[in-house]
Amino acid sequence: MSEGLLLERVSLRYGDGEETTVALEEVSLRVEPGEIIAVVGPSGAGKSSLLAVAGGLTVPDSGRVLVGGVDLAGRERDRARVRRERIGYVFQSNNLIPSLTAVDQVRLPLTFGRVTDPRDPRELLAAVGVEHKEDRRPHQLSGGERQRVGIARALVTRPDVLLVDEPTAALDRQRSHEVLELLARETRERRMATVVVTHDHDVLRHCDRVFEMVDGRLTAGEPVTA
Numbered sequence: 001m002s003e004g005l006l007l008e009r010v011s012l013r014y015g016d017g018e019e020t021t022v023a024l025e026e027v028s029l030r031v032e033p034g035e036i037i038a039v040v041g042p043s044g045a046g047k048s049s050l051l052a053v054a055g056g057l058t059v060p061d062s063g064r065v066l067v068g069g070v071d072l073a074g075r076e077r078d079r080a081r082v083r084r085e086r087i088g089y090v091f092q093s094n095n096l097i098p099s100l101t102a103v104d105q106v107r108l109p110l111t112f113g114r115v116t117d118p119r120d121p122r123e124l125l126a127a128v129g130v131e132h133k134e135d136r137r138p139h140q141l142s143g144g145e146r147q148r149v150g151i152a153r154a155l156v157t158r159p160d161v162l163l164v165d166e167p168t169a170a171l172d173r174q175r176s177h178e179v180l181e182l183l184a185r186e187t188r189e190r191r192m193a194t195v196v197v198t199h200d201h202d203v204l205r206h207c208d209r210v211f212e213m214v215d216g217r218l219t220a221g222e223p224v225t226a
């Protein structure tokens with residue numbers, strides 16, 4: 001069984017007729033368990049589309065997507081289950097629910113269905129460095145703390161694949177470094193396949209390989225040397 005994340009010749013177009021936009025053009029990508037990769041590229045290149053397809057949120061027009069060995073083609077019901085159980089999403093820091101405490105934010109994914117072996121939300125908050133703040137709501141946390149709570153929430157189901165969009169957009173350099181260190185450590189310890197979309201060049205040194213996306217195409221991944 002193929003683990004981690006695998007995309008095989010994935011293409012995606014938006015619209016039809018004269019209004020067609022090619023978002024992804026024959027994109028192939030393999031991310032191994034325990035590997036963290038970065039995707040960079042100009043605005044409109046297709047990076048968010050790549051995350052949407054890898055996360056089973058958008059079905060591509062052609063090609064295959066496998067998450068933890070499971071093909072995302074097929075029924076929406078099955079895809080929803082893969083999304084819930086095998087994929088963690090970390091989007092920008094302010095996507096927490098305003099009325100929920102930190103520990104309830106982390107518990108939330110466990111309320112959507114049966115998760116066989118969840119991590120303990122309190123232990124997870126401690127692991128991401130937000131111990132003693134579990135009863136705070138988002139407005140009582142700093143930007144870096146909110147981002148960490150968002151990461152803890154993404155990790156609670158022990159996903160095979162972690163998809164991260166611009167994790168440092170709201171953070172200063174030191175906080176960015178800490179958040180990336182955390183993502184890289186969790187990726188290795190928990191054997192996840194992690195994809196980070198970023199504009200921030202400081203992020204790259206925490207990643208194993210970097211890919212560039214241009215006009216819907218992905219360049220071959222380069223090992224990060226710096």
Ligand SMILES: Nc1ncnc2c1ncn2[C@@H]1O[C@H](COP(=O)(O)OP(=O)(O)OP(=O)(O)O)[C@@H](O)[C@H]1O
Pocket residue numbers: 014015021022023041042043044045046047048049050
């Ligand atoms: N729902 C949609 N309907 C039509 N076109 C779309 C839609 N979503 C994205 N696009 C187009 O698809 C292309 C790829 O967009 P995408 O959001 O994936 O790029 P991106 O690399 O993430 O950009 P950014 O760095 O600005 O977030 C762009 O030309 C965009 O305008």
